[in-house]
Amino acid sequence: MENSTIIRIEKLVKKFPMGKGEFTALNGIDLTVGRGEFAGLIGPSGSGKTTLLNVVGSLDVPSSGSVTVLDHSIGELSAKEAALLRKQNLGFIFQSYNLFAVHTVYENIEFPLLLLKYGPAERKKMVLEAIEWLGLTDKIRSKPPQLSGGECQRVAIARAMVKKPSLVLADEPTANLDAANSHNILKTMEVLNRELKTTFLFATHDEKVISYLRRKIFLADGKVINDERVTS
Amino acid sequence: MKLAFKLAYRNLMGAGLRTWLNVIVLSFSFLIIIWMKGIMTGWDHQAKIDMTNWEIGGGQYWQKDYDPYDPFTFSDSHAPVPAELRGEIDKGDAEAVLIAQGSIYPQGRMQSVIIKGINPGQNIFLLPTQKLDTVISDAIPSVIGSLMAGNLKLAIGDRVMIQWRDRGGTFDAAEIYITDIFYANVPAVDQGQIYIPLEKLRSMMSLEDEATILTYRNAEEGRPGYNGWMNKSKAELTKSVDELIKVKSAGISVFYIILILLAMLAIFDTQVLSIFRRQKEIGTYIALGYTRKEVVGLFTVEGTMYSVLAALLSAVYGMPFLAWQAKVGWTMPMDASQFGMAMAQTLYPVYSAGLVISTVLIIMTVTAIVSYYPSRRIAKMNPTEALRGKAQ
Ligand SMILES: Nc1ncnc2c1ncn2[C@@H]1O[C@H](COP(=O)(O)OP(=O)(O)OP(=O)(O)O)[C@@H](O)[C@H]1O
Numbered sequence: 001m002e003n004s005t006i007i008r009i010e011k012l013v014k015k016f017p018m019g020k021g022e023f024t025a026l027n028g029i030d031l032t033v034g035r036g037e038f039a040g041l042i043g044p045s046g047s048g049k050t051t052l053l054n055v056v057g058s059l060d061v062p063s064s065g066s067v068t069v070l071d072h073s074i075g076e077l078s079a080k081e082a083a084l085l086r087k088q089n090l091g092f093i094f095q096s097y098n099l100f101a102v103h104t105v106y107e108n109i110e111f112p113l114l115l116l117k118y119g120p121a122e123r124k125k126m127v128l129e130a131i132e133w134l135g136l137t138d139k140i141r142s143k144p145p146q147l148s149g150g151e152c153q154r155v156a157i158a159r160a161m162v163k164k165p166s167l168v169l170a171d172e173p174t175a176n177l178d179a180a181n182s183h184n185i186l187k188t189m190e191v192l193n194r195e196l197k198t199t200f201l202f203a204t205h206d207e208k209v210i211s212y213l214r215r216k217i218f219l220a221d222g223k224v225i226n227d228e229r230v231t232s
Numbered sequence: 233m234k235l236a237f238k239l240a241y242r243n244l245m246g247a248g249l250r251t252w253l254n255v256i257v258l259s260f261s262f263l264i265i266i267w268m269k270g271i272m273t274g275w276d277h278q279a280k281i282d283m284t285n286w287e288i289g290g291g292q293y294w295q296k297d298y299d300p301y302d303p304f305t306f307s308d309s310h311a312p313v314p315a316e317l318r319g320e321i322d323k324g325d326a327e328a329v330l331i332a333q334g335s336i337y338p339q340g341r342m343q344s345v346i347i348k349g350i351n352p353g354q355n356i357f358l359l360p361t362q363k364l365d366t367v368i369s370d371a372i373p374s375v376i377g378s379l380m381a382g383n384l385k386l387a388i389g390d391r392v393m394i395q396w397r398d399r400g401g402t403f404d405a406a407e408i409y410i411t412d413i414f415y416a417n418v419p420a421v422d423q424g425q426i427y428i429p430l431e432k433l434r435s436m437m438s439l440e441d442e443a444t445i446l447t448y449r450n451a452e453e454g455r456p457g458y459n460g461w462m463n464k465s466k467a468e469l470t471k472s473v474d475e476l477i478k479v480k481s482a483g484i485s486v487f488y489i490i491l492i493l494l495a496m497l498a499i500f501d502t503q504v505l506s507i508f509r510r511q512k513e514i515g516t517y518i519a520l521g522y523t524r525k526e527v528v529g530l531f532t533v534e535g536t537m538y539s540v541l542a543a544l545l546s547a548v549y550g551m552p553f554l555a556w557q558a559k560v561g562w563t564m565p566m567d568a569s570q571f572g573m574a575m576a577q578t579l580y581p582v583y584s585a586g587l588v589i590s591t592v593l594i595i596m597t598v599t600a601i602v603s604y605y606p607s608r609r610i611a612k613m614n615p616t617e618a619l620r621g622k623a624q
């Protein structure tokens with residue numbers, strides 16, 4: 001499984017309108033990511049990491065070139081098809097957690113399953129399982145404003161993982177966390193990657209994250225400048 | 233859709249005070265609209281009942297020349313009571329009234345007056361005609377309404393001159409003696425009128441056995457027609473009440489339009505604000521697998537739910553209030569008799585399921601529109617910018 005391709009990017013260019021002209025955020029990216037990888041996009045601020053994750057996550061479309069995720073060509077999907085791809089196969093983890101503040105931890109994690117129309121019994125089983133992975137058992141009834149940053153990010157990871165997606169996109173997941181919490185969630189994600197075979201693609205410039213990556217894709221000015229695999 | 237309701241409910245509950253402010257404003261609108269409309273319906277019912285009891289019974293036959301709005305027709309609008317009706321009259325299920333025009337001279341002033349001859353023994357109308365069943369030497373027993381008494385400054389026991397023309401056109405005069413003053417909610421039976429015994433008026437006018445109006449007790453379908461008489465059904469005679477209430481209702485609706493506008497402004501404002509403030513949340517919905525259109529739907533449901541909650545809240549505190557109002561009624565702060573139309577001092581609201589359902593549906597529809605309108609912006613948002621909280 002490790003070898004089958006989950007993301008295939010060819011000659012990707014992403015431009016944003018800026019003033020009268022355009023700004024090229026991604027300038028000819030060629031990249032493939034295989035199933036089960038634990039990879040990261042690394043680069044300075046403004047290098048295009050988030051932009052690339054957004055296109056892969058079908059939240060944005062290429063200006064030119066092609067991006068294929070799980071055999072879906074991102075630029076050619078309708079809004080509905082793209083939503084379905086995200087709903088079924090993608091998990092997102094954000095720097096600022098983006099939890100639903102008025103929902104409990106349980107409800108936050110349950111949300112993707114409601115979207116996928118799982119039955120109540122199955123939902124409960126899956127949510128409790130995810131809660132266990134992330135060690136959130138004693139926080140089930142809490143709401144995000146009552147949680148620490150580390151706990152919030154764990155809830156966000158549980159929400160991304162609960163449906164066992166093929167691909168998780170995590171944009172600076174540790175940026176708001178201290179070292180201990182960062183290591184904690186990274187270890188958790190590493191375990192989930194190993195046990196569930198979920199592919200992870202990070203965007204980061206955090207050394208702690210980088211130290212966990214098994215593949216480091218360096219970006220600068222919208223281009224891949226280096227692509228290293230860690231062999232251990 | 234079920235999920236949308238669940239989410240909307242959670243979000244509204246999570247928003248706390250702001251939600252409740254909107255819900256309370258809306259629920260007031262519900263209540264006041266239902267109450268006011270109920271009062272109008274109650275007024276309509278009351279006015280019709282009063283009219284039935286005081287003026288029209290179950291319906292009437294009018295002598296063909298009679299026009300209540302033109303007193304000059306009165307001298308010609310009389311005819312012998314149709315023989316076919318006699319049985320009913322004898323049983324007391326129909327009553328003849330003779331109407332004549334005359335003048336009255338209170339304190340030496342002259343004023344025109346409608347003289348109505350009515351059977352003292354009648355019991356179709358609430359008029360205290362039994363007080364006419366008395367013999368007073370050198371005066372005609374007469375009852376008048378309180379408006380009339382007020383206008384002419386007459387009291388029970390007063391005597392006053394009246395003048396009339398008989399069928400030959402000859403003027404004649406006599407004194408009347410006020411034996412009673414009644415209070416009716418129906419100005420049409422009070423203002424400008426005096427009631428005297430039917431037989432007395434007939435002999436004064438030399439119109440033996442004649443009448444202007446024949447009123448029957450029961451409103452039944454298919455009453456026979458009589459030559460020279462127009463059958464006026466109850467529905468026809470009360471049509472003016474419906475029309476009047478319709479006009480009044482239209483006037484009052486300005487009030488609830490303002491009320492609804494205020495409530496809608498609050499909801500509109502909340503929606504605009506929340507779409508601006510909750511961009512990250514919107515972006516998250518999209519990242520988790522919603523289309524933008526579905527998020528528009530979600531926010532529309534959320535806004536519409538204010539009216540659902542308001543309806544529920546109104547049911548909680550509003551039903552006891554409305555029920556209590558229906559029981560004690562609403563007493564008008566001003567004198568109802570000054571209104572110039574049938575109106576009781578205390579009006580009892582009457583609510584119908586149709587009234588409640590239509591009010592709820594109308595407010596829900598308007599709320600849905602007001603919620604949808606600002607939410608459409610979401611469909612134009614760039615999800616990646618929404619996620620960063622930077623969408624325009
Ligand atoms: N919607 C947009 N409109 C215009 N320019 C944009 C837009 N999104 C990103 N950019 C620009 O594209 C470039 C790449 O942005 P991106 O957010 O991908 O960088 P990044 O590598 O994620 O940076 P950081 O580490 O700061 O998050 C930046 O110069 C940014 O200003």
Ligand SMILES: [Mg+2]
Pocket residue numbers: 049050051171203
């Ligand atoms: Mg970024």
